[in-house]
Amino acid sequence: MALAKRLTDLTVDLMMIPGLSGYETRVRKRLAAELKVLGLDSHSDRTGNLICTLKGDDKRPSVMLFAHMDQLGFVVRKIEANGLIRLERLGGVPERALAAQEVLICVGEGRDVPGVIANKSHHATTPDEKYKVLPYAELYVDAGFGSAAAVRAAGVDVGSPVVYAPRAFEMGDGRLCGTSIDDRGACAVMVEVARALQSVAAKPTIHLVFSVQEEFNLRGAVTAAQVLRPDIAIQLDLVLATDTPDMTARGDVALGGGPAMSLFSFHGRGTLNGTIPHPALVKLFDGTAAKAKINLQRSAHIGALTDSSYVQLVGQGVASIDIGFPCRYTHSALEVCAIDDLVKLTELLNAAMPAIGADFSLNRDDYPQ
Incomplete structure (x- = not known):
């Protein structure tokens, strides 16, 4: 090869x-x-x-x-009662590139939990909000759960590692992206x-x-x-x-x-x-x-x-x-x-x-x- x-x-x-x-x-x-x-x-x-x-x-x-x-990535900092998940940043994560990103909460091979870093609905944002980068501490992950108990039942807890959802693909002229x-x-x-x-x-x-x-x-x-x-x-x-x-x-x-x-x-x-x-x-x-x-x-x-x-x-x-x-x-x-x-x-x-x-x-x- x-x-x-x-x-x-x-x-x-x-x-x-x-x-x-x-x-x-x-x-x-x-x-x-x-x-x-x-x-x-x-x-x-x-x-x-x-x-x-x-x-x-x-x-x-x-x-x-x-x-x-x-x-680089995150660790789970807090699990809200409604099942939304707060993150602590680990490494030089660029805050302006986070909203609406898919993430993976790592709890074990074959058991990892997908989620998305929430982005406030465009229809509800004020003019000022449209140009504001939220600090990571104000962001949260929606992994689809409706309660903290459901989050923990899936194996997620405070300290769980979180990374960008793994992606890899080839582009033109021999470029690799991911x-x-x-x-x-x-x-x-x-x-x-x-x-x-x-x-x-x-x-x-x-x-x-x-x-x-x-x-x-x-x-x-x-x-x-x-x-x-x-x-x-x-x-x-x-x-x-x-x-x-x-x-x-x-x-x-x-x-x-x-x-x-x-x-x-x-x-x-x-x-x-x-x-x-x-x-x-x-x-x-x-x-x-x-x-x-x-x-x-x-x-x-x-x-x-x-x-x-x-x-x-x-x-x-x-x-x-x-x-x-x-x-x-x-x-x-x-x-x-x-x-x-x-x-x-x-x-x-x-x-x-x-x-x-x-x-x-x-x-x-x-x-x-």
């Missing part, structure tokens, strides 16, 4: 599996099964990270390649990297980590890094596509333009953290992309944050970089990526990993600015 087809099929499969931060079990089991088909062993730590190690040359710097399994492309697309890429590199002898030891709770507090991957103690950390995630009218001032990252490398990220809201990549890794990916004739786009942005922000601080420090694929409409119920970008990202990683040799320097003084 061609790489593009495998990536599409696995990404779609993963997108259709609910896995709110802290509730990633179904996604983890699917990925563990996929690795087992490849003949690879994996294990979970207490936090829930799924870890698979490709043994390589111990003289080379070790690598932790990671992507998060979880997705829920949780962030970061199931990168999880699929990691499986393909494992497929390609497991039998390659001339490579560093590569720890593949499918991490948890990235959308909650960006700490899931840290526990894995504390145990694995990698020399290098390469985080795979979306990169903001800026090729739509509302995003053109943010950069020059185009959907379908190839994988992207982050040269600067900073959250800027609620936390003073981000990632400035290690120059050795910038040189590695720039050089690999040029040699492989892969267009590598560049991104520098404020407003997003990844696990690498904290992984880089483990031990004596971990040389870190964020590499990813362009994505539109991030954190909404319908994100969009280009399948070819996932293909090129896979090819870039497959070429870059063996290029990390025993003489690969992580001394910053070897990379004058």
Whole structure:
């Protein structure tokens, strides 16, 4: 099966599996099964990270390649007496994109409860209300029940995880649309990297980590890094596509333009953290992309944050970089990526990993600015 087809099929499969931060079990089991088909062993730590190690040359710097399994969403905060359900937001959920969205309340495979985030009837809205975005705390879910007792009888209770109703479909020009492309697309890429590199002898030891709770507090991957103690950390995630009218001032990252490398990220809201990549890794990916004739786009942005922000601080420090694929409409119920970008990202990683040799320097003084 061609790489593009495998990536599409696995990404779609993963997108259709609910896995709110802290509730990633179904996604983890699917990925563990996929690795087992490849003949690879994996294990979970207490936090829930799924870890698979490709043994390589111990003289080379070790690598932790990671992507998060979880997705953003909600938890049930309150069940009203009339059966309507109030939500607490988990992760960076965009409030203006919530009204009238279909959701899934996760109570167990085969028992999940569908619902809809209510939107006040248009005929009854005042002129002011038509242009107002309701805070999430004022929204409620209608799951069709007429009483709190009926809601609880269906298995729903305070704390139950809630996600956008899983959707995935292909569009024109090889585009993929749906829920949780962030970061199931990168999880699929990691499986393909494992497929390609497991039998390659001339490579560093590569720890593949499918991490948890990235959308909650960006700490899931840290526990894995504390145990694995990698020399290098390469985080795979979306990169903001800026090729739509509302995003053109943010950069020059185009959907379908190839994988992207982050040269600067900073959250800027609620936390003073981000990632400035290690120059050795910038040189590695720039050089690999040029040699492989892969267009590598560049991104520098404020407003997003990844696990690498904290992984880089483990031990004596971990040389870190964020590499990813362009994505539109991030954190909404319908994100969009280009399948070819996932293909090129896979090819870039497959070429870059063996290029990390025993003489690969992580001394910053070897990379004058």
